[in-house]
Amino acid sequence: MDMQKYDVVIIGAGPAGSSLAYMLAEAGIKVCVLDKKNFPRRKVCAGGLPARIIDLIPFDIKNVLINDIREVSLTHNLQREFCKQYNKTLLYTIDREKFDNFLLSKAVESGAVLMEGVAIESISSDKGQQFKLETAKGDFSSNIIVGADGANSFTAKSVGLDPIDNRHVAIQAKVPIENIPKQYKEKIALDWGFMKDGYGWLFPNGSYVSIGVMGxxxxxxxxxxxFDEWLTRFGLKPNECEVEAHTIPHRITKRPITSSKALLIGDAAGLADYWTGEGIYYAIKSAQIAGRQINKFLQGDKKALDNYEDIINEEILLELKTSYSFSKLFNHISLPVFKNLRKYHYPWNIFCRIMSGERTFLDIKKRLRPDILLSKIFFKSKRNH
Ligand SMILES: Cc1cc2nc3c(=O)[nH]c(=O)nc-3n(C[C@H](O)[C@H](O)[C@H](O)COP(=O)(O)OP(=O)(O)OC[C@H]3O[C@@H](n4cnc5c(N)ncnc54)[C@H](O)[C@@H]3O)c2cc1C
Known part of the structure; x- marks a missing residue:
């Protein structure tokens, strides 16, 4: 079999890999995206997208959005339930099979070569000049490779990278929508306070709901x-549900995500939020940053690939680190926060703005700077004189 040659080979065709393949193919770069599975493929996921993702994706995705969520049911340690609304979209729900397949079809329409059902068996490099990738369906050579192969990235291991600081484990069941109480058919349910660094969710995704927990x-x-207690809350019997589990990887320190001309994006780089487990937004955002840097590199900017990591640290890691710190603090004060969300409009509004992506944790942190806080106190006390 002849060796297939590309400028860029992307390993993994989830949201990260297909977003990058789309961007490079649009720029006229010879790119191949390969995945060990055939699409549409199943992916363990709650299927929640923050509203801000609409502005990130360069084409219309409304045909793959299912629910426009504006109402949330909250519980603390599975008790004290209350419901509240927001006047805008908090998040959209999707079916990952359809969503991922749609993103991939856009990449293929733009000219990316897709190889499905192809697992990478080995990656070697010729002193950093060309990569050679071996698969059961033939070998590939590429100037640049990108690992978009998810939480247990084979690419990361093959090029000597270990970007993950820690992981959550998430367990979920997909339950037909008619099997849950009807008040949960169009809103999401969230629970915290049962265990440190964990929470439970229920997201409606059309004909079924995703019910899960992470810890x-x-x-x-x-x-x-x-998980068993959370299912029981909705009248479900744990042993009658089909259960899936997966890890969610987190990079919260500056561990390397590039090695020579190999880059990692999405879950392969550990870019999932520690507090919420949300990773689709960051998978796409990191793919777009990688796309810009690869394009610059191929046009002669020799430092562009090395700069990828610094840009990720600036534009994504700072936010993920801040979310991590807030999450740790939240463990100690989750009950008072819960009570405040129930009683007062202001904290509820902040909570909703974070969930929808209108505000980031970094924005909140900046507003909590001691100097700003002191100036507010000083200003207010002067006014009160
Ligand atoms: C239970 C659960 C619930 C979640 N819920 C949400 C949510 O509601 N919202 C949200 O934003 N995020 C959620 N996440 C996180 C989200 O699923 C990931 O962050 C996201 O899928 C990352 O996208 P990716 O493209 O980097 O990786 P993936 O989507 O994992 O894609 C990686 C691809 O690489 C392929 N691959 C792997 N190894 C190889 C190999 N050796 N050769 C070739 N191909 C390979 C895989 O087949 C796969 O298609 C959840 C995660 C879990 C576990």
């Missing part, structure tokens, strides 16, 4: 007990 990987069986 730190090292918490062992506690996550499963939480």
């Amino acid at each position: 730190p990987q090292l918490s062992g069986l506690a996550v499963k007990s939480y």
Whole structure:
């Protein structure tokens, strides 16, 4: 079999890989995206997209959006339920099979070569000049490779990168919508306070709901007990549900995500939020940053690939680190926060703006700067004189 040659080979065709393939193909770059699965493929996911993703994706995705969520049911440690609304979209729900397949079809329409059902067996490099990738369906050579192969990235291991600081484990069941109480058919339900660094969710996705929990990987069986109790809350029997589990990877320190001309994006780079587990937005955003830098590199800017990591640290890691710190603080004050959300409009409004993506954790942190806080106190006390 002849060796296939590309400027860029992307390993993994999830939201990160297909977004990058789309961008490079649009720029006229010879790109191949390959995935070990055939599409449409199943992906364990709650299927929640923050509203801000609409502005990030360069084409219309409304045909793959299912619910426009504006109402949330909240519980603390599975109790004290209350419901509240927001006047704008908090998040959209999607079916990952359809969403991922749609993004990939856009990449193929733009000219990216797709190889499906092809797992990478080995990656080697010729002193950083060309990569050679071996698969059961033939070999590839490429000037640049990008690992978009998810939480257990084979690419990362093959090029000597270890970007993950810690992981959550997430367990979920997809339940036909008619099997849950009807008040949950168009709103989401969230629970926290049961375990540190964990929460439970229920997201409606059309004909079914995703019900799941996530907790730190090292918490062992506690996550499963939480999951069983969360299912029971909705009148479901744990042993009658089809259960799926996966890890969610987090990079919260500046661990390397590039090695020579190999880059990591999305979950392969650990770019999922520690507090919420949300990773689709960051998968697409990191793909777009990689796309810009690869384009510059191929046009002669030799430093462009090295700069990729600094840009990710500036534009994504800062936010993920801030979310991590807020999450740790939240563990200690989750009950008072819960009570405040129930009672007062202002904290509820902030909560909704964060969920929809109108505000970031970094915005909130900047507003909490001691100097700003002191000046506010000083200004107010002067006014009160
Ligand atoms: C239970 C659960 C719920 C979640 N809910 C949400 C949510 O509601 N909202 C949200 O934003 N995020 C959520 N996430 C996180 C989200 O799923 C990921 O952050 C997102 O899928 C990352 O996209 P990606 O393209 O980087 O990787 P993936 O979507 O994982 O895609 C990686 C691709 O690489 C392929 N691949 C892997 N190894 C190889 C190989 N050796 N060769 C070739 N191909 C390979 C895989 O087949 C896969 O198609 C959830 C995660 C879990 C586990």
